[in-house]
Amino acid sequence: xxxxxxxxxxxxxxxxxxxxxxxxxxxxxxxxxxxxxxxxxxxxxxxxxxxxxxxxxxxxxxxxxxxxxxxxxxxxxxxxxxxxxxxxxxxxxxxxxxxxxxxxxxxxxxxxxxxxxxxxxxxxxxxxxxxxxxxxxxxxxxxxxxxxxxxxxxxxxxxxxxxx
Numbered sequence: 001x002x003x004x005x006x007x008x009x010x011x012x013x014x015x016x017x018x019x020x021x022x023x024x025x026x027x028x029x030x031x032x033x034x035x036x037x038x039x040x041x042x043x044x045x046x047x048x049x050x051x052x053x054x055x056x057x058x059x060x061x062x063x064x065x066x067x068x069x070x071x072x073x074x075x076x077x078x079x080x081x082x083x084x085x086x087x088x089x090x091x092x093x094x095x096x097x098x099x100x101x102x103x104x105x106x107x108x109x110x111x112x113x114x115x116x117x118x119x120x121x122x123x124x125x126x127x128x129x130x131x132x133x134x135x136x137x138x139x140x141x142x143x144x145x146x147x148x149x150x151x152x153x154x155x156x157x158x159x160x161x162x163x164x
Contacts, residue, residue, distance in 0.1 A: 002026070010151045036156040040109045040125075048105035055098040062086075063095045070099050074108070074162050096164050097124045108161040123164065
């Protein structure tokens with residue numbers, strides 16, 4: 001019941017009583033971690049570290065600058081925004097995946113999102129922005145992201161160290 005109640009709140013913003021069902025008798029949230037946060041921290045750190053080291057060794061000078069600047073912002077919690085622009089085949093996805101792996105290797109959370117499903121498949125652990133941030137489709141002037149204050153998604157966003 002606890003999991004079902006959580007999903008009802010996440011999706012509809014209403015608990016089980018709204019649907020004529022009983023509420024769970026125990027708060028399993030104290031015993032069961034946020035599954036979204038748990039999934040983001042469920043990476044093989046030695047594998048990530050090896051990937052980052054191998055990728056860094058093949059960076060060109062521009063990729064090295066981007067990697068270093070973004071990682072400095074993440075590690076020092078500066079909250080900077082970056083825009084990486086290059087022609088096709090310039091290695092943007094390669095650098096983004098390496099940055100995400102470096103953040104995750106430090107047991108921090110990196111969310112990789114893209115505007116299309118195909119693009120999100122190229123990012124390790126990627127998803128569409130519409131799915132991750134509950135962006136409505138279609139979107140209108142008065143639309144908003146439907147993330148409730150106490151949902152697993154909201155708690156995940158509070159823990160995030162990097163969004164790509």
